[in-house]
Structures are given as C-alpha cells and as structure tokens.
Amino acid sequence: MKNTITSIPEKELNLKVLTKVVINFMKRDIFERYKKTREVTDEDWEFCELIDWHPVDELAPKPEHIKELKKALKETTGKVYNSAEEFFKELDSK
DSSP: OBOTTTOOBHHHHHHHHHHHHHHHHHHHHHHHHHHHHSOOOHHHHHHHHHHTOOGGGGSOOOHHHHHHHHHHHHOOOOOOOSOHHHHHHHHHHO
C-alpha cells in the first residue's frame, strides 16, 4: 500500500519514522547517562560514531568559551580561516 501524499510505500515510511524515534530515544538515554557520569560506554560510543553524534554536542557552551569567542570576533586581525575547526583549534590553544 502506498502513501498517497509522498508516493513512498507505507512500510518504508513507517520504518523511517520508527528509525528516527529509536535513534532519538537512544540519544536521550545516552545523554542522560553521560550527564551523570561524564562517561560513554564502548557500546554507546559505537552508536555515537555510527550516527556522527556525541552527547557533549547537546551541552550548553561554557561561559568562558563564549567570552573568548566574543573577544576573538571583536579583534580585527584580518586573518582568514579555512574552516570553523581551524578557528576553534587556534582559540583553544590560547
């Protein structure tokens, strides 16, 4: 049976929705355990790598990092960075 709105077979659509729900539940579980222990199990790490996510991604930035970022943005060094990663790497080295 096809879903008339998207022309995607209903089973395929249900599988995609179910997959997203399961991933979100797993992420929430891993994140809650990470907040308590600041550790990630090997099994959780495999899952995180698979979906290119880490629980630290969900944490709010530290106030000192925001302060440093604002300071760096105000400086007119004229330096051009090839990527955000390069910018933050230099910022962390200060």
